[in-house]
Amino acid sequence: xxxxxxxxxxxxxxxxxxxxxxxxxxxxxxxxxxxxxxxxxxxxxxxxxxxxxxxxxxxxxxxxxxxxxxxxxxxxxxxxxxxxxxxxxxxxxxxxxxxxxxxxxxxxxxxxxxxxxxxxxxxxxxxxxxxxxxxxxxxxxxxxxxxxxxxxxxxxxxxxxxxxxxxxxxxxxxxxxxxxxxxxxxxxxxxxxxxxxxxxxxxxxxxxxxxxxxxxxxxxxxxxxxxxxxxxxxxxxxxxxxxxxxxxxxxxxxxxxxxxxxxxxxxxxxxxxxxxxxxxxxxxxxxxxxxxxxxxxxxxxxxxxxxxxxxxx
Amino acid sequence: xxxxxxxxxxxxxxxxxxxxxxxxxxxxxxxxxxxxxxxxxxxxxxxxxxxxxxxxxxxxxxxxxxxxxxxxxxxxxxxxxxxxxxxxxxxxxxxxxxxxxxxxxxxxxxxxxxxxxxxxxxxxxxxxxxxxxxxxxxxxxxxxxxxxxxxxxxxxxxxxxxxxxxxxxxxxxxxxxxxxxxxxxxxxxxxxxxxxxxxxxxxxxxxxxxxxxxxxxxxxxxxxxxxxxxxxxxxxxxxxxxxxxxxxxxxxxxxxxxxxxxxxxxxxxxxxxxxxxxxxxxxxxxxxxxxxxxxxxxxxxxxxxxxxxxxxxxxxxxxxxxxxxxxxxxxxxxxxxxxxxxxxxxxxxxxxxxxxxxxxxxxxxxxxxxxxxxxxxxxxxxxxxxxxxxxxxxxxxxxxxxxxxxxxxxxxxxxxxxxxxxxxxxxxxxxxxxxxxxxxxxxxxxxxxxxxxxxxxxxxxxxxxxxxxxxxxxxxxxxxxxxxxxxxxxxxxxxxxxxxxxxxxxxxxxxxxxxxxxxxxxxxxxx
Numbered sequence: 001x002x003x004x005x006x007x008x009x010x011x012x013x014x015x016x017x018x019x020x021x022x023x024x025x026x027x028x029x030x031x032x033x034x035x036x037x038x039x040x041x042x043x044x045x046x047x048x049x050x051x052x053x054x055x056x057x058x059x060x061x062x063x064x065x066x067x068x069x070x071x072x073x074x075x076x077x078x079x080x081x082x083x084x085x086x087x088x089x090x091x092x093x094x095x096x097x098x099x100x101x102x103x104x105x106x107x108x109x110x111x112x113x114x115x116x117x118x119x120x121x122x123x124x125x126x127x128x129x130x131x132x133x134x135x136x137x138x139x140x141x142x143x144x145x146x147x148x149x150x151x152x153x154x155x156x157x158x159x160x161x162x163x164x165x166x167x168x169x170x171x172x173x174x175x176x177x178x179x180x181x182x183x184x185x186x187x188x189x190x191x192x193x194x195x196x197x198x199x200x201x202x203x204x205x206x207x208x209x210x211x212x213x214x215x216x217x218x219x220x221x222x223x224x225x226x227x228x229x230x231x232x233x234x235x236x237x238x239x240x241x242x243x244x245x246x247x248x249x250x251x252x253x254x255x256x257x258x259x260x261x262x263x264x265x266x267x268x269x270x271x272x273x274x275x276x277x278x279x280x281x282x283x284x285x286x287x288x289x290x291x292x293x294x295x296x297x298x299x300x301x302x303x304x305x306x307x308x309x310x311x312x313x
Numbered sequence: 314x315x316x317x318x319x320x321x322x323x324x325x326x327x328x329x330x331x332x333x334x335x336x337x338x339x340x341x342x343x344x345x346x347x348x349x350x351x352x353x354x355x356x357x358x359x360x361x362x363x364x365x366x367x368x369x370x371x372x373x374x375x376x377x378x379x380x381x382x383x384x385x386x387x388x389x390x391x392x393x394x395x396x397x398x399x400x401x402x403x404x405x406x407x408x409x410x411x412x413x414x415x416x417x418x419x420x421x422x423x424x425x426x427x428x429x430x431x432x433x434x435x436x437x438x439x440x441x442x443x444x445x446x447x448x449x450x451x452x453x454x455x456x457x458x459x460x461x462x463x464x465x466x467x468x469x470x471x472x473x474x475x476x477x478x479x480x481x482x483x484x485x486x487x488x489x490x491x492x493x494x495x496x497x498x499x500x501x502x503x504x505x506x507x508x509x510x511x512x513x514x515x516x517x518x519x520x521x522x523x524x525x526x527x528x529x530x531x532x533x534x535x536x537x538x539x540x541x542x543x544x545x546x547x548x549x550x551x552x553x554x555x556x557x558x559x560x561x562x563x564x565x566x567x568x569x570x571x572x573x574x575x576x577x578x579x580x581x582x583x584x585x586x587x588x589x590x591x592x593x594x595x596x597x598x599x600x601x602x603x604x605x606x607x608x609x610x611x612x613x614x615x616x617x618x619x620x621x622x623x624x625x626x627x628x629x630x631x632x633x634x635x636x637x638x639x640x641x642x643x644x645x646x647x648x649x650x651x652x653x654x655x656x657x658x659x660x661x662x663x664x665x666x667x668x669x670x671x672x673x674x675x676x677x678x679x680x681x682x683x684x685x686x687x688x689x690x691x692x693x694x695x696x697x698x699x700x701x702x703x704x705x706x707x708x709x710x711x712x713x714x715x716x717x718x719x720x721x722x723x724x725x726x727x728x729x730x731x732x733x734x735x736x737x738x739x740x741x742x743x744x745x746x747x748x749x750x751x752x753x754x755x756x757x758x759x760x761x762x763x764x765x766x767x768x769x770x771x772x773x774x775x776x777x778x779x780x781x782x783x784x785x786x787x788x789x790x791x792x793x794x795x796x797x798x799x800x801x802x803x804x805x806x807x808x809x810x811x812x813x814x815x816x817x818x819x820x821x822x823x824x825x826x827x828x829x830x831x832x833x834x835x836x837x838x839x840x
Contacts, residue, residue: 031720
């Protein structure tokens with residue numbers, strides 16, 4: 001197992017290098033000019049050129065690539081073109097809201113979706129099963145911003161229970177922190193509830209048809225005992241896979257929700273950086289996301305061995 | 314049954330658990346929370362011409378001179394200015410008691426260095442410094458002496474230039490920063506202090522009242538007069554979604570919104586807790602043709618544009634509500650000193666027939682006009698389709714290429730032929746403070762390669778702009794400005810497509826908003 005993990009960790013190096021190379025080249029090949037954006041509308045060609053030189057964008061593309069790779073290898077992700085701050089500090093500032101949002105969403109999604117999926121599977125064909133499946137289709141289909149606006153209208157504007165927007169850092173107190181996370185987390189959770197509930201139901205239905213489940217019932221076990229001791233552990237692998245990928249998607253995919261709720265997280269930083277063509281920030285964020293994806297995949301793979309003793313690496 | 318209860322409890326739990334929690338007011342400090350047109354990414358207002366950086370500049374820096382509500386130049390940090398009889402020597406004395414935010418006194422050396430850095434970046438500053446100023450010195454801590462090679466009526470206007478780049482004053486050690494590099498210390502002598510430790514790009518930027526700021530005794534008038542701060546703290550929150558900003562305003566989470574989109578104004582008007590303020594400063598929609606590449610390098614084909622287009626169509630499509638737009642056939646904002654309709658007879662009337670005749674006379678061969686249309690800035694989005702339709706009606710073949718604004722910004726600097734990655738025309742908007750006269754109006758710069766993208770090349774127009782700088786008084790300036798407009802129309806440096814205003818939205822407990830061409834936060838009260 002240790003050897004497997006080590007091999008996987010080593011294999012992330014070429015993966016990250018290829019990602020870095022693709023990101024760098026794609027950004028340089030897109031029609032954009034950060035210097036012109038920084039200079040603003042009133043700037044003349046001389047001003048734009050002055051900024052371009054200062055940012056090093058006047059150098060040949062492979063020189064720029066070499067300089068960037070060299071700085072990455074020394075642990076320096078560079079300085080944002082715009083913010084006069086290091087990219088590392090920008091990301092560090094934004095990581096808390098994104099992680100908090102992802103964690104809240106995951107807790108809500110798993111605690112709602114798994115019971116819903118289990119219930120739908122146990123009561124296959126019932127009204128609730130159909131409702132759960134109907135909700136799943138809706139959850140997949142309705143865009144996050146629609147759900148977000150609806151929740152804001154009801155809970156923030158009409159009932160005035162929760163804030164319309166913004167994020168209160170945990171250092172400012174637990175209560176405002178929780179209040180600022182409820183609506184965005186619920187918004188994000190809908191799609192994950194739909195996804196996980198559906199996967200739980202499908203996976204469980206498959207297991208519930210197995211011979212050993214019938215055997216378990218014949219031994220006199222209660223439905224709850226059968227579910228918890230035999231069915232759920234055997235149905236867990238695909239569910240954990242979906243949840244794990246959900247975490248990765250949440251880390252990188254909260255762009256719309258963060259924008260709608262004005263949460264200063266990584267998603268917003270990504271959008272701002274892309275719109276402003278802030279190359280160092282975009283490159284660093286994509287590298288970070290790629291690393292998170294690779295690590296989560298590794299964790300999922302390792303977790304399989306815990307859930308299913310038959311799986312060995 | 315147990316599953317059902319569990320599911321319901323979990324789904325509603327998060328909302329219900331958080332619902333009854335109430336937030337207590339933090340302190341008696343008066344905090345004004347605002348949402349501006351953009352998040353603040355760059356603070357150095359000399360390094361960039363971005364309007365949001367200029368707006369930050371007005372918070373933390375001060376200027377030697379400033380324009381009042383009538384666009385007259387008034388002393389601001391300067392107490393008095395003596396102009397020699399030959400109008401070649403300006404002796405300025407700083408006001409008593411001016412301090413930087415670090416407590417050090419403002420000196421004339423600081424101001425001289427600040428002007429030098431500004432003039433290295435700003436086009437008007439460059440013209441004044443390289444064309445007119447022979448010497449600038451600080452003979453003592455409170456006196457600035459500027460000696461000219463020849464008289465210009467624009468020196469004080471330049472020192473009070475209202476929009477980017479504004480000649481903001483900074484301490485000497487900061488102003489000595491290479492103009493090509495961003496400053497990293499943000500200390501001004503303006504009415505607000507930047508809370509650097511609370512600046513979180515993408516989240517908020519915070520300013521606090523500078524207690525030691527010494528306002529002028531005159532009442533506030535645009536950028537001039539007494540900058541009396543009446544709140545303790547101003548926070549600009551980054552809310553990118555306009556609908557959410559309006560929701561936050563409605564819920565009382567923010568107090569002020571700089572530029573609510575026109576289509577959201579009915580929501581604001583319907584809310585009894587909100588009000589709007591319409592500034593007399595306007596914006597001007599503009600079409601910029603590329604005078605360098607075919608077919609719009611042909612003056613006659615460009616002339617056809619003047620007949621093909623009409624302002625009303627653009628204004629209806631972009632603004633919609635006539636309360637917030639006006640037809641204004643002038644390069645200079647209507648209602649300002651140099652506004653004139655000279656040279657505009659019969660133009661901008663949507664006369665497709667006349668445009669067709671001109672195209673025929675010009676031998677237009679149907680080469681497509683590459684029209685760059687930005688799609689991500691709501692105020693500009695509809696300009697492209699309207700231009701396309703009006704041009705096609707007049708016989709132009711139009712290849713409208715939609716893109717985000719930043720791509721357009723990059724592409725407009727390309728001099729390549731339109732079918733090889735270049736362009737022929739695009740639409741944009743200017744704020745009135747940037748187009749008050751022919752020298753300030755960047756699109757009237759017709760200095761060929763040294764002009765802005767579009768690269769108009771017209772010796773006569775350049776001579777008129779230089780004459781404008783030498784004009785001794787307002788009457789002479791008006792005459793030259795009118796001639797410059799007529800010449801610029803004949804050449805077609807650009808085409809004005811009408812004026813619009815975007816009101817400020819605020820809660821009803823906010824008062825004292827100053828009518829200026831950029832948002833300023835002194836004089837504002839929050840009850």
